[in-house]
Amino acid sequence: MVKDFGMPHPQHSGYIVCPHCDALFVQKQPQFGERAVCTRCRTVLIAPRRNAFIRILALSVTNLILVIAALFLPFLQISRAGFHNETSVMDAVLAFSDGPLFVLSLAVGALIVLVPMMRMVLTLYVLAPMVMGRPPAPGATRAFRLFEALKPWSMAEIFVLGCGVALVKVSALAQVHLGSAFWMMGVLVIVVLLQDNMMCRWSVWTALEKRKA
Amino acid sequence: MPLVRLDRAGETQGMSDHPDIRSARDCGLLACTRCGAVWSMQDEGAKCDRCSHVLQSRDTKSLQRVWAWWVAALMAYIPANLEPMLRTRTLVAETESTIVEGAFELIHHGDIPVALIILIASVGIPVAKFGAIAYLALSVNRQARLSAHRRQHLYELVEYIGRWSMIDVFVVAILSALVQLNVAAQISPGPAALTFALSVIFTMLSAQSFDSRMIWDSDTAPDAPVTKETHRE
Numbered sequence: 001m002v003k004d005f006g007m008p009h010p011q012h013s014g015y016i017v018c019p020h021c022d023a024l025f026v027q028k029q030p031q032f033g034e035r036a037v038c039t040r041c042r043t044v045l046i047a048p049r050r051n052a053f054i055r056i057l058a059l060s061v062t063n064l065i066l067v068i069a070a071l072f073l074p075f076l077q078i079s080r081a082g083f084h085n086e087t088s089v090m091d092a093v094l095a096f097s098d099g100p101l102f103v104l105s106l107a108v109g110a111l112i113v114l115v116p117m118m119r120m121v122l123t124l125y126v127l128a129p130m131v132m133g134r135p136p137a138p139g140a141t142r143a144f145r146l147f148e149a150l151k152p153w154s155m156a157e158i159f160v161l162g163c164g165v166a167l168v169k170v171s172a173l174a175q176v177h178l179g180s181a182f183w184m185m186g187v188l189v190i191v192v193l194l195q196d197n198m199m200c201r202w203s204v205w206t207a208l209e210k211r212k213a
Numbered sequence: 214m215p216l217v218r219l220d221r222a223g224e225t226q227g228m229s230d231h232p233d234i235r236s237a238r239d240c241g242l243l244a245c246t247r248c249g250a251v252w253s254m255q256d257e258g259a260k261c262d263r264c265s266h267v268l269q270s271r272d273t274k275s276l277q278r279v280w281a282w283w284v285a286a287l288m289a290y291i292p293a294n295l296e297p298m299l300r301t302r303t304l305v306a307e308t309e310s311t312i313v314e315g316a317f318e319l320i321h322h323g324d325i326p327v328a329l330i331i332l333i334a335s336v337g338i339p340v341a342k343f344g345a346i347a348y349l350a351l352s353v354n355r356q357a358r359l360s361a362h363r364r365q366h367l368y369e370l371v372e373y374i375g376r377w378s379m380i381d382v383f384v385v386a387i388l389s390a391l392v393q394l395n396v397a398a399q400i401s402p403g404p405a406a407l408t409f410a411l412s413v414i415f416t417m418l419s420a421q422s423f424d425s426r427m428i429w430d431s432d433t434a435p436d437a438p439v440t441k442e443t444h445r446e
Contacts, residue, residue: 011250011251011252011262011263012242012251012252012253013250013251015237015242015251016249016251017237017242017243017244017249017251019244019246019249020365020369020425020426021236021361021365021425021426021428021429022236022237022238022244022426022429022430023234023235023236023237023429024234024235024236024237024239024240024242039234040234040429041361041362041365041429076387076391078391078392078394079394080394080397080398081394081397082397083394083397083398084394085391085392085393085394087387087390087391091390091391092383092386092387092390092391093386094390095385095386095387095389095390095402096386096389096402096406096407101402101404101406101407103407104382104386104402104406104407104410107410107414108382108383108386108410111379112383141248141263141264141265142264142265144264145247145248145264145266148247152372152375152376152417152421155376155379155383158376158377158379158380158383159383161380162380162381162383162384162386162387163383163387165327165330165331165380165384166383166384166387166388166391168319168324168327169319169324169327169384169388170388170391170392172322173301173303173392173398174392174394174397174398201248201249202249205248205249205250205263205264208263209263
């Protein structure tokens with residue numbers, strides 16, 4: 001795969017460039033817990049953490065379990081005048097499914113379930129071989145690229161806040177009870193934040209490159 | 214947290230704000246936008262050896278795509294505000310409400326904080342986002358009043374906050390799934406849910422199309438030609 005492109009010039013591995021403002025720096029490897037920051041626009045360039053990969057893996061597995069469980073367990077329950085209804089995340093996804101708004105069902109399902117789950121599976125695929133000390137899995141670079149590209153489209157945390165708003169809106173209309181899946185989604189938000197905080201893209205790309213050889 | 218100062222590359226050059234920082238482009242280098250690997254300017258157009266992303270020093274089509282998505286988003290945003298977002302049917306009445314009407318209904322109920330969340334997320338943020346993206350795109354090729362720092366912060370803010378407008382669509386989804394109490398109360402989504410979601414997605418794409426490195430180009434050297442010769446090693 002490497003030879004096909006035939007790069008005429010070698011990689012300038014002694015430098016690092018800020019992705020936001022294109023400032024050029026001589027690269028210096030920070031210690032664990034330290035950060036390398038662009039002096040012009042303050043973008044964090046490198047932020048290595050001790051045992052980051054295995055921690056990210058653990059969080060990914062946690063995440064997957066939470067998403068799958070939260071998908072089918074009751075999320076919210078309401079009752080009014082003897083009528084009763086409960087809903088799961090799956091029901092919220094399918095809320096638009098009949099009629100012309102079904103595209104919206106697909107989009108909501110992708111944003112709150114599919115994309116977050118896919119990102120977790122991609123981290124497992126990319127980082128598991130690294131942690132086990134093996135060479136990267138085939139297509140690992142493409143997988144990690146996709147993982148990064150999907151980041152803004154993973155909206156589970158927005159969905160959770162949306163639930164809060166929906167609760168207040170409904171409370172005038174009927175009585176609402178929180179189901180177990182609501183708390184699971186809440187935990188999920190924290191786990192995702194921890195994981196994004198732990199992830200240093202520079203370290204992953206460097207590890208992928210080193211192991212490839 | 215301690216902060217590593219990175220050593221600078223290149224010699225000191227007279228520049229307004231940051232005298233000693235040079236962009237990779239001025240040094241005849243370019244970085245892969247996906248994985249950050251640094252290559253020579255001559256490799257532009259080839260695929261990155263590390264991640265096989267196409268290398269580009271500056272995304273020259275960036276502004277075109279920014280404006281295309283921007284216009285699409287605006288076109289979706291207009292019906293999103295005119296059409297009903299929610300249809301509520303209770304024993305006594307059936308009401309349709311647009312985004313703004315829904316928020317005012319909440320204020321009548323006394324839920325001012327939640328009404329504010331809705332108003333900010335679905336009116337304030339989208340309108341501000343349209344303005345911010347247009348300003349950033351327009352300021353690339355001319356003298357901008359805001360400094361590059363400010364514009365970079367504005368861009369990061371737009372990128373970070375843009376997704377949160379989706380909250381209104383999720384609220385509609387949750388309400389429509391939850392409030393199905395036969396004759397007592399029923400809520401179903403209106404057409405604005407779709408157009409609003411499209412508008413949010415299009416503005417996100419518009420913001421992502423913007424190549425923020427252009428902010429700094431106009432800041433430092435307005436019409437400096439790319440000096441491909443000066444690259445070292």
